[in-house]
Amino acid sequence: MRKAKSRGTGAMTSEAPPFWWEKPDWRVLALSPVSAVYGMVAGRRMRHAPREKVAAPVLCVGNFTVGGSGKTPVAIALAKQAKRMQLKPGFLSRGHGGSFARPHVVDAHHDAAKHVGDEPLLLAEHAPVAVTANRAAGAKLLMEEHGCDFLIMDDGFQSARIHIDYALVVVDARFGLGNGRVIPGGPLRAKVVDQLVFTSGLLKMGEGSAADTVVRQAARAGRPIFLAHVEPANPARFAGGRFLAFAGIGHPDKFFDTVRGAGGEVALSRAFPDHHVYAADELAGLAGLAKRDGLRLVTTAKDAARLRHGTAPAGFLDQLEVLEIDAVFELGHVPERIIGETLDAWRLRKLRG
Structure with missing residues (x-):
């Protein structure tokens, strides 16, 4: 278990306006043009x-919408599978708030989240990560300087200018596609029908029925449907504990539920916008609340x-607990199948020239 830091509000907030995840109203109508x-x-x-x-197979882990769907743990799970298949994976990421003019390989021990993004720092614990808007240039850097022979692209499904051999689209079962409308009236990055054309497989993450409509739509389009969920990596550390839980991610409530799923009591919760930079x-304030009520920070x-190279008060990171999660596929052979189909598509691409 690692250490980190904390924060506060109460309701779910994120870069995505709350009305995107609610029944369409006048705002959606006004924004429809x-x-x-x-x-x-x-x-x-x-x-x-x-x-x-590029000269290596490219597996994209993307989503249809803005906001968290669980892509990062899925990308990590697939990288682990690639290693088990004697491949050397590398990650391609645009980063969030990144500031590099050229492709940059993330140093998990020295780079700050404000420079490379928080997801790339997590990915870098498992394989080399190239952060750049130019995914093709990042791919070449990983292949030539780090010997990577299998590339996993974190996001970029709609916009990356690199050929994708297999596109795995992750959909959150609890939140689905929100109100089903395209930006700015809703969270969709493009119409579902347009995105399905480029989808190789759809992964439904977690429990819930909000994604059932798009799952049926994908199935009718002949796309394979996979199921997965996240589990705490070390639930015993949290069982029976009382916590002040805080998160600045796409859907903070999912994290609070994961703490509860590990056996912890979320006595207080604080939700912040996605990718929030804590002051x-x-x-x-979070540390004070936790101390006042005798709670552990998580x-x-x-x-x-984001906190490691930030503005945390002295001693804050030492008392902060970090709940690690793993993506677990319902059928154990699915990661190997996805990697295998990516390799097959890449080989076919090479034959066609």
Whole structure:
């Protein structure tokens, strides 16, 4: 278990407006003309944008929407499977808030989240990560300087200018596609029908029925449907504990439920926007609340990554507990199947030239 830091509000907040995850209302209607244009442009871009082919197989782990769907633990699980198959995986990521003009390979021990993003720091614990908007250039860097022969792209499903051999789209079972509308009226990055054309397989994460409609739509389109969920990596550490849990991720409530699933009591919870950069006074406030009520502080691995090189008060990281999670596929052979089908598509691409 690692150490990290904390924060506060109460209701779910994120970069995605709350109305995106609610029944459509007047705001959706007012934004529908803009959503229509956005969807048309996004769909055309997916269909016609040039995508550079690289010399290694590329597996994209993406989603249909803005906001957290569980992509990062899935990407890590697939990298572990690639290693078991004697491959040397590497990750491609745009990063969040990254500031590098050229492709940069993440140093998990020295890079700060504000420079490379929080997800890349987590991925870098498992395989080399190239952070860049130019995924093809990042791929070449990983292949030439780090010997990577299997590339896993974290996000970039709709926009990356690199040829994708297999696109695994992750959908959260609890939140689904929200109100089902395209940005800015909803969380969809493009119309589902346009995105399904480029989808190789759909992964339903967790429990819930919100994703059932898109699952049926994908199945009718002939796409394989996989099931997975997240589990605490070390639940015994949290069983019976009382916590102040805080998170700045896409859907903080999922994290709070995971703490409860590990046997912990979430006595207080604080939710922050996705990728939130914590201020020192926020962290001090969280520590004070925890001390006042005799609670242990717990946060996500992504929040911990942002805190390591940040403004945490002295001693804060030492008292912070980090709940690690693993993506677990319902059928154990699925990761091997996905890797294998990616390799098959890559071999076919090479034969076609």
